[in-house]
Amino acid sequence: MSTILIRGAKVLGGEPRDVLVDGETVAAVGASLPADGAQVVEADGLILLPGLVDLHTHLREPGREDSETVLTGTRAAAAGGYTAVHAMANTFPVADTAGVVEQVWRLGRGYGYCDVQPVGAVTVGLEGRKLAELGAMADSAAQVRVFSDDGKCVDDAVIMRRALEYVKAFDGVVAQHAQEPRLTEGAQMNEGTVSGELGLTGWPAVAEESIIARDVLLAAHVGSRVHICHLSTAGSVEIVRWAKSKGWDVTAEVTPHHLLLTDELVRSYDPVYKVNPPLRTEADVLALREALADGTIDCVATDHAPHPHEDKDCEWAAAAMGMVGLETALSVVQHTMVDTGLLDWAGVADRMSARPAVIGRLAGHGRPIAEGEPANLVLLDPAYRGVVNPAGFASRSRNTPYEGRELPGRVMATFLRGHATVMDGKLT
Numbered sequence: 130m131s132t133i134l135i136r137g138a139k140v141l142g143g144e145p146r147d148v149l150v151d152g153e154t155v156a157a158v159g160a161s162l163p164a165d166g167a168q169v170v171e172a173d174g175l176i177l178l179p180g181l182v183d184l185h186t187h188l189r190e191p192g193r194e195d196s197e198t199v200l201t202g203t204r205a206a207a208a209g210g211y212t213a214v215h216a217m218a219n220t221f222p223v224a225d226t227a228g229v230v231e232q233v234w235r236l237g238r239g240y241g242y243c244d245v246q247p248v249g250a251v252t253v254g255l256e257g258r259k260l261a262e263l264g265a266m267a268d269s270a271a272q273v274r275v276f277s278d279d280g281k282c283v284d285d286a287v288i289m290r291r292a293l294e295y296v297k298a299f300d301g302v303v304a305q306h307a308q309e310p311r312l313t314e315g316a317q318m319n320e321g322t323v324s325g326e327l328g329l330t331g332w333p334a335v336a337e338e339s340i341i342a343r344d345v346l347l348a349a350h351v352g353s354r355v356h357i358c359h360l361s362t363a364g365s366v367e368i369v370r371w372a373k374s375k376g377w378d379v380t381a382e383v384t385p386h387h388l389l390l391t392d393e394l395v396r397s398y399d400p401v402y403k404v405n406p407p408l409r410t411e412a413d414v415l416a417l418r419e420a421l422a423d424g425t426i427d428c429v430a431t432d433h434a435p436h437p438h439e440d441k442d443c444e445w446a447a448a449a450m451g452m453v454g455l456e457t458a459l460s461v462v463q464h465t466m467v468d469t470g471l472l473d474w475a476g477v478a479d480r481m482s483a484r485p486a487v488i489g490r491l492a493g494h495g496r497p498i499a500e501g502e503p504a505n506l507v508l509l510d511p512a513y514r515g516v517v518n519p520a521g522f523a524s525r526s527r528n529t530p531y532e533g534r535e536l537p538g539r540v541m542a543t544f545l546r547g548h549a550t551v552m553d554g555k556l557t
């Protein structure tokens with residue numbers, strides 16, 4: 130069993146502390162702990178947080194290994210400071226059976242870079258017609274608790290109601306990709322001034338908000354738990370705020386890109402900015418930041434969506450939707466939330482680790498940094514400034530909207546149950 134002494138780290142951004150890791154566990158937190166033969170990691174000026182947890186990652190395996198695999202995706206996650214990711218179900222085959230979710234879960238365990246918690250499909254083949262084997266996936270070795278047809282909306286209200294009722298049996302949650310299909314037929318970008326000027330088919334905010342309004346009412350009606358994926362509009366924030374004020378079991382996530390980027394970028398016609406839901410307006414971005422700060426939005430989720438260059442380096446209308454995000458999420462959150470004074474580092478630990486772990490019912494992650502807790506940790510340098518260079522990504526794909534942009538912060542080390550997956554800023 131190896132022991133590691135992280136010396137002088139600001140735990141959750143507070144006063145410098147020494148943290149001793151013994152095997153898989155935090156053995157002690159204190160001042161001037163003796164090294165006693167432990168490997169010493171000097172952490173002067175660095176911030177120590179619990180390992181990050183992503184509720185929304187597309188790992189693409191099985192079926193689209195040309196864009197990402199469980200191995201490359203979990204290496205990207207570790208590089209970004211994550212110790213657990215939820216792998217979305219829209220693979221080929223779809224993760225709608227116990228067999229597929231167990232396969233994905235075992236691949237993650239085997240590689241050892243980051244825990245992979247599979248998300249199960251709500252409906253067979255993501256087709257929206259017949260409920261998938263939710264109970265069998267929950268009972269499988271993967272112990273699925275989050276169910277989503279992400280990429281597609283569960284738009285049939287009866288199917289959504291049945292799914293919400295079904296997951297209560299095992300304390301599961303339905304994560305909804307809120308997109309009314311008829312209102313978004315052929316939609317290419319946010320509906321507004323810019324879409325009007327560019328002549329591109331718009332994607333109205335109401336297409337997202339109407340589904341969220343329906344689903345919080347459904348969840349309240351059946352007494353179940355609903356999670357809203359990638360909130361992107363100010364109106365969506367208002368609905369979630371109202372649902373929470375009623376005491377309903379509603380949670381929500383926001384992506385890093387919706388905290389920073391706006392539809393003005395679409396004027397470039399660069400498909401790297403094409404994403405689902407679309408980039409919205411400055412007013413939406415500011416409302417999302419405020420909601421993440423006040424807790425209306427529970428957590429940050431990356432919606433890491435890798436695509437091979439041939440699916441992105443083409444004309445806007447033909448390009449795939451989505452952006453990679455695991456390796457830049459913490460920097461974007463520092464830039465938009467910490468450096469703006471909206472959130473402190475304890476708040477970042479809450480929104481990027483503790484709360485997503487609770488929503489996903491993921492044991493052993495998102496825990497306090499304290500004696501006896503699992504040593505899932507990330508050590509970051511908040512003073513670092515660097516230009517994003519996708520050539521250095523661990524992900525198999527390069528479709529980042531931040532290429533050439535200066536962002537703050539750098540992950541210096543990541544520990545998964547005491548094992549360093551990243552050390553000195555490099556994957557081990």
Ligand SMILES: [Zn+2]
Binds near residue numbers: 280
């Ligand atoms: Zn989605």
